[in-house]
Amino acid sequence: MSERIYNFSAGPAVLPEQVLREAAIDIVNFHNKGIGLIEISHRSKEFMAVAEETETLIRELMGVPAGYKVLFLQGGASSQFFMVPMNLLKKDQVATYLNTGTWSKKAIKEAKLFGQIEVPYSSEEINFTRVPADHEYTVNPASEYLYLVSNNTIFGTQFQTMPNKDAMLVADMSSDILSRSVDVSRFGLIFAGAQKNMGPAGVTVVIIREDLLERVDEAVPTMLKYKTHAKEDSMFNTPPCFAVYCVGRVMHWLKELGGVEAMAKRNQKKAALLYDAIDSSNGFYRGHAEKQSRSLMNVTFTLPSKELEADFIRKAAAQGFDGLKGHRSVGGCRASIYNAFPHEGIEKLVDFMATFAKKHQ
Ligand SMILES: *Cc1c(COP(=O)(O)O)cnc(C)c1O
Numbered sequence: 001m002s003e004r005i006y007n008f009s010a011g012p013a014v015l016p017e018q019v020l021r022e023a024a025i026d027i028v029n030f031h032n033k034g035i036g037l038i039e040i041s042h043r044s045k046e047f048m049a050v051a052e053e054t055e056t057l058i059r060e061l062m063g064v065p066a067g068y069k070v071l072f073l074q075g076g077a078s079s080q081f082f083m084v085p086m087n088l089l090k091k092d093q094v095a096t097y098l099n100t101g102t103w104s105k106k107a108i109k110e111a112k113l114f115g116q117i118e119v120p121y122s123s124e125e126i127n128f129t130r131v132p133a134d135h136e137y138t139v140n141p142a143s144e145y146l147y148l149v150s151n152n153t154i155f156g157t158q159f160q161t162m163p164n165k166d167a168m169l170v171a172d173m174s175s176d177i178l179s180r181s182v183d184v185s186r187f188g189l190i191f192a193g194a195q196k197n198m199g200p201a202g203v204t205v206v207i208i209r210e211d212l213l214e215r216v217d218e219a220v221p222t223m224l225k226y227k228t229h230a231k232e233d234s235m236f237n238t239p240p241c242f243a244v245y246c247v248g249r250v251m252h253w254l255k256e257l258g259g260v261e262a263m264a265k266r267n268q269k270k271a272a273l274l275y276d277a278i279d280s281s282n283g284f285y286r287g288h289a290e291k292q293s294r295s296l297m298n299v300t301f302t303l304p305s306k307e308l309e310a311d312f313i314r315k316a317a318a319q320g321f322d323g324l325k326g327h328r329s330v331g332g333c334r335a336s337i338y339n340a341f342p343h344e345g346i347e348k349l350v351d352f353m354a355t356f357a358k359k360h361q
Helices: 017-028 045-062 076-088 102-111 210-215 226-231 241-256 259-279 306-318 343-360
Strands: 068-073 094-099 116-122 143-149 169-172 187-193 204-209 298-302 333-336
Touching: 017 241, 045 068, 045 204, 045 241, 045 259, 068 076, 068 210, 068 226, 068 241, 076 102, 076 143, 076 169, 076 187, 076 204, 076 210, 094 102, 102 116, 102 143, 102 169, 204 210, 204 226, 210 226, 241 259, 259 298, 259 343, 306 333, 306 343
Parallel strands: 094 116, 094 143, 143 169, 169 187
Antiparallel strands: 068 204, 187 204, 298 333
16 A cells, blocks of 8 residues: 555544554454445444444543433534524524634524524634634523534634533534543533544534433424434434444544543644744744634644745645645635644644745745
């Protein structure tokens, strides 16, 4: 096999090589049973064991307390934008949303179809360069929940700590789940598309407090009720078997490395290396996010001109640094450095950045 390049893609994103190799074997011959992983029944004892282990590991690694369900759903994180309010909110009820980027904007649009949505904070006028501190907004006490995107994948901002408000939190953690510890008991619901930090595309993990399952209006279609999936342990219909399996292998890998706390330390070191390179470049590289809102997962930065950015991305790609082009709504560059991204890849990128800056400064 040719050498693997450094994959800075925002999603689907880098996975541990060990997991890819395990999957390659299991797809053809799962546990030496003479049958491939993706051709066995989801109700076979082999696959049931995979699903169970995956859930157990997520619970263990995230410290999910009793009284919460872990669901494996489809439709991407984007389907949660409507499923959350559809299940948790009635037409005349209030929910509070923080507008910190493209993904929260899309969630707000969907939520407005179902209830009274209040948005006490938005950083849209400053192109989403920051997330708010607690004192910068208030939450209507009538709110059923406070919704946030914990890490803004496109703009490269992240809540350093979760909002400390007198409200049940609901969070889209698609791009930073399992990258640091969170106190799950403060959340009514957490969801994450797997394809950034936990596996391949195809499964969305939902962690929901059990008492919320009953809130849903009976008129909501069966497949769109969380309680349908909760009652059947995500086996109401065929789950995305391969994606669930891969998430399980990634959880295994994460546990072997020491779990979420150990991963958080690695992530801090990785991001610090890259932000130091930006900050010590005498303004050649400029971070998009304000310092106190900087994401440890998606590092966004610009160069002095569009031409230099294009040249930078092209030359980087030629040296095996893939996926550094920023999202079209921000421009510039973005290095996504999720859990599975290796430290050594950042060391090499930082060297490349220094050389490039010296040549063009
Ligand atoms: C990628 C992403 C989404 C969208 O995920 P899909 O699975 O493509 O629907 C939503 N929220 C965040 C924070 C994301 O990074």
